[in-house]
Amino acid sequence: MNPVDFDLTIARRLAGDEVPAVNALIQKVTDADGVRPLSEHVMLHLRYGGDSDVIHAMAWNKSRQLVGYAHLDVTDSVEGSSVEMCVDPQARGLGIATALVTRVQSETPDARLRLWAHGENSAAMALATSMGFTRMRSLVQMRRSLFAPLPEPELPPNISVRTFVQGQDEAQWLTVNSAAFANHPEQGAWDLTALTTRMNESWFDPEGFFVAVDDANRIVGFHWTKVHGGLVSHEHHGEAQHAHHSHGHDPIGEIYVIGVLPDVAGHGLGRALALIGLRYLRSLGLPEAMLYVETDNHSAHKLYESLGFTHWDTDVMFRAPDLSGTIER
Structure with a gap:
């Protein structure tokens, strides 16, 4: 796959066929990385719905397979919007993660964006560092x-x-x-x-x-x-x-x-x-x-x-x- 061989779509609510595609991608990333890329809060809303102020960004390859997903929560007007995301391990290094972050930041009310990286060796951690993000909060697993x-x-x-x-x-x-x-x-x-x-x-x-x-x-x-x-x-x-x-x-x-x-x-x-x-x-x-x-x-x-x-x-x-x-x- 070349860096241009994917399409980005934005949705306020996931369609019926998009929900299983997102869940399958999350499971694939979890199996590969050994840590779930999205928090419990996001997983519950994916399962049950209920988020009215959420934007879903999805990256699809030319075979219409989901290779990247970002969940943008724009509800916090004090700290700014927050995003959690994942990219298919077989599609990393092609600019998908950077494209997703750039796109969701353009969807925020004021361009402020926070990103959760779950796990010290996670792909999101490497992405945040490469894009010049700064640490603001840490949760330790013991x-x-x-x-x-x-x-x-x-x-x-x-x-x-x-x-x-x-x-x-x-x-x-x-x-x-x-x-x-x-x-x-x-x-x-x-x-x-x-x-x-x-x-x-x-x-x-x-x-x-x-x-x-x-x-x-x-x-x-x-x-x-x-x-x-x-x-x-x-x-x-x-x-x-x-x-x-x-x-x-x-x-x-x-x-x-x-x-x-x-x-x-x-x-x-x-x-x-x-x-x-x-x-x-x-x-x-x-x-x-x-x-x-x-x-x-x-x-x-x-x-x-x-x-x-x-x-x-x-x-x-x-x-x-x-x-x-x-x-x-």
Whole structure:
């Protein structure tokens, strides 16, 4: 394929035949690179729709095969639009990624653009560097073996832990989540739709969603775990043995979201919740656990390192050079 042997198309909403083409490309890139090129937020919107302020850019070869995709979110008027993208591994080095970025930047309201690169060795990381983008935010992925010993969790006085009850805990959990992540623009902004969408995913298991309650049955903290990939068979009390869906790679557990109300923080509840969730993941037969944490969240880093987690990889958000005076509209 020559650098000119592809066509770019722009859409506000993906057509019926474009959705499976995008999903197939994402899977192909994931298999080749060992890391998914798009975030969970983008994947959920691709699956369920609902994004009104999104622009999809697609690169097609002459055989009408999708070889590049970019998802542009223009909703953030403060920080600027953000893009996540991927290119077929067999079509890299032909200018497709650069063409996609240039095109979506021309579609932004003010030419400001941020780009997520998932994984230190990802193609997006190399692209951002080559185009003169600057780092603005980093998420560290940490991992630990579940074969290594786990201390006994020690809950603060008057606190107990149970599992999340669907149809009962949603409103109270959202309140706690908003308070715990008041300074986190993405997590703290979750609403009932965002919560329900994730609970409707095939990986969701309420047995791995723990909430800490005080004597008044007020939720004061939580630990939501997640299982990625593999075929993990287990059983819950009173249920027949069942298995988690396989995604074609070794299974791994995740500290998906963990949070504590600010007024009860500092008494070891976060550590206890983390250990309860990790013990649950180990009970499923999982060999390893992972998590994501902001690079500058030093207290969280200290906690996770004390629990045996070490650095595994880094996701980086880049900011594009200011081209507001050069892009034609």
